[in-house]
Amino acid sequence: MKIIVGVKRVLDYNVKARVKADKSGIELANVKMSMNPFDEIAVEEALRIKEAGNADEVIAVSIGSSQSQETIRTALAMGADRGILIETDELLEPLAIAKLFKHLVEKEEPGLVVLGKQAIDDDANQTGQMLSALTGMSQATFASKVEFDGDHLKVTREVDAGLESIKVAMPAIVTADLRLNEPRYAKLPNIMKAKKKPLEVIAVADTGVDVSSGLSVVEVNEPPKREAGVIVKSVAELVDKLRNEAKVI
């Protein structure tokens, strides 16, 4: 069985996003970019499934600019077998991304697709669900545990009130939540080896997929700033302020 794992190149999670002066988007020139944290968890899970003998090959896929090759190399250094980049300089909506993944699913016929539950830049939380709807593959989102049960997966999911588990038929799409696993670090020899692993680059135009979107960004703004508050000296003063000034208790 093959596993496809999706990896997105995003602004590093430690970097505070700054809105461009012309309000067209976020400043991404000369800032640190990294693999989306949820995707690192997805890669780790795919590797663990392979190491447990439940898969033969892990294919890391990214859709984005040519620099996304670095993100794929990171996945290869963690242990993925080969990479595919669908190259585009446009920022695509999750629907277009899901359609491009569907194109690869039809070509590679994986038993499992593992994605992060959301990207920390657009915060959409949509791609996995859309891919499931488009392909008819089973959907198991916000996974914190994945267990194999014959030709089914038992997936524990993080829901608002706690945890729930569902059983889905394979082939399936799993989206990873934070607590699914602790991703490994790529070691230097593996980073060197990753440079020799195959990485196929496909232009969006060659996929034949329609990536047009009905959604456009009008502008991007800074959120309203909170005024700096006061430092109180004691618990008594704090309680007094909350009771008599803010009147919230």
Next chain:
Amino acid sequence: MSTLVLVEHEDGEIRPATFSVIAAAAKIGGDVDLLVAGSDASGVAQKAAAIAGVNKVMLADNAAYAHELAENLSALVVKHAGGYSHILFAATAAGKNVMPRVAALLDVSGISDIIEVKSEDTFVRPIYAGNALATVKSSDAVKVVGVRTTAFDAVAEEGGSASVETVDAGDISDKVSFVGQELSQSDRPELTSADIVVSGGRGMQSGENFSMLDDIAGKLNAAVGASRAAVDAGFVPNEYQVGQTGKVVAPDLYLAVGISGAIQHLAGMKDSKVIVAINKDEEAPIFQVADYGLVADLFDALPELSAALDS
């Protein structure tokens, strides 16, 4: 123009999130219809029909809808989506699971987590953990939208008199089944709708120490939350997590105890009316958003606070 809202419910009660989604639907304008899917859900449909401003309630009663499985719910919504210009979901775990499927099945872009309705086709949503607000415009025939419930005031639960109409179930998937759930039991108010939230972070040092927060929460009728660090350290279960990847809260009072204030946490609570931080590190970023800050060891401050609340 008309809007369809998927009603979320459990144990015969409509979840509070739904009342906020209906408020967002009212801002869009036009008729607001509700879809109730469930097993033995006619009681829920009656309650839905009583909500102020609702035009019509569709009820799909089928055992397959008992556990909000996305495959079944999305097929149902799409089956009854004809004629609607907008389809709205709460941006809850259940809503996020279903909304993108409905969008993909209708071949339109989903719009996640809106916090403002500018017009029938233009919405505002936070991106980059709330560090920027994107105004997006949709030219799709149907707008499929997730609503951040803390951004819209709930509509009245009573005052409406809509009709209830029974509708057919959609396709039921045999590829997915519900196995079980582990819900955490709490007497406290629900985190996302509580007026006061008391949250602990890594500074709490252990799960046992969260009893100090429970004590204070009890006195304030508050919900208890946590930072990702506290959840990852195993102090409390994940459903306590407030942040970009947990729950988003906007209570009247948010009390952050032993929380440094990482970007991911601030994304989940910075729209709270009053923020209080108790932290021994005066450099902690949480103090930059706190209305009231107390630089102190939480193990001294919490017992004092508990005593002060008794007086």
